[in-house]
Amino acid sequence: MVEKLQQVNGRVWLYPHDPDPAAVRASVALITGGDGSILVDAGNSPAHAREIQQAITEAGLPYPTTLVHTHHHWDHTWGACAWEDVEIIAHASATDLLSAEAKRPWSHQYLRDQVAKNPRLGPSFRARALAMPEWDGFRIVLPHRTFEDTLELAYGVQVRHVGGNHAPDSTVVTVPDAGVMLLGDCYFPPPFHLRTEEDGLDHAMARRLLRERHTWYVDAHSPPRSLAAASAAGPVDET
Template sequence: MADNDAAATPAIEFHHLTGRVWVTPFHPDPAWIQPSVALVADERGSVLVDAGQSPAHAAEIQAALRAAGLPEPRWLVYTHHHWDHVWGACAWPGVEIVGHVSGADLLRAEAARPWSTRYLREQVRADPRLGPSFRARALAVDSWDDFTVRPPTRTFTDELELPTGVVVRHVGGHHAPDSTVVVDPASGVLLLGDSWYPPPLHLRPPDDGPDLALVRRLLTDDIGWYVSSHSPTMTLDEARAAVAK
């Protein structure tokens, strides 16, 4: 990749949000389609929320973990099956991958596709609406030689509580059928993933917008912080004000 491309990618760091929750920022350039990633750090076994959008992104996340002195994850939770949240999973060997049962079926189908730069080009020629997403994928993956899409190794249907007290809850919504939120009650943090966003661009009707009704259902006095994958983190008061607008 050219030097100016590398310079466009900011260094990844984990920032302490509150309690035992640490978060990396999302990429400020939406064309990169690089979401934030969170870690719920615990001596019993940390929980990583989303894998990174590529093996290279995952390697940067791993370096940021070491730099911050944070423990390696024991669990990796997918907020949903979209590529920018799961394509880094092949760089996380040994973790238990948790995801919704409907996402597991979708990811098994994704894993069977012959991912390569040539394949991406062919798909964009067939459907130009895929252009922004597939161009970002081509930029994100340095080599396809050892690349694999990993479905979850542990699935759930409605809700699952991990041994650290982290709660994984299916919410669905317009963005993806398997959209999942992750709650750390001990820290008062809810990780929204992309759950309230409209569908991906190539599937989005012209008048579709954020799913504010879903957000309203998730706002509660027990949670002080709301973290989305491609948007600034909000306090409860900020989230309520944003929904009210």
């Protein structure tokens, strides 16, 4: 697995996803500005977040002052407690979703008990156990600021709620001067334990986003793709 920050285009950098599907380790983006940067997603654990912090330091890039969640799922938010002195921004619906997750008694025993009750949780909960060798100091952090439809941040960064079947709070982040759209998991089907035989990739959403004709499209579980490559290949599932 490549673990160094990679430049997507212009001011947009990416700490790549882990291609091992058992890891469920989403990519994390950094958008630099004049005196700071904006982080897009937090990492799947405090340990993952610390790896990203080290990579930012080694690359000589500014530490983030803002963290945007593309959605509330654990592999995008569980690293948030390791990011100090950042403002966390998410769609308004994420607050209740994360509050419910924060009430769970997370531990390895809890993960085992939940999988015993519902084996379909196995892939996700085994990945959580791998990501969290220990739980000291871990907590789920709620957003400091929320939005409903769109939000413009520093450095011209645009945030937009798109929703969808994967997560109701799914949000995309656009950096116009770099021609980059960060997609999170917005067009993916629901998580495995909630998925039915009828559920699949949201091709209609993917087509709508491609019609905006950004130079680069980056979902959280695939390498960055140019507009031409994304249009030719179609969307890729995360599982």
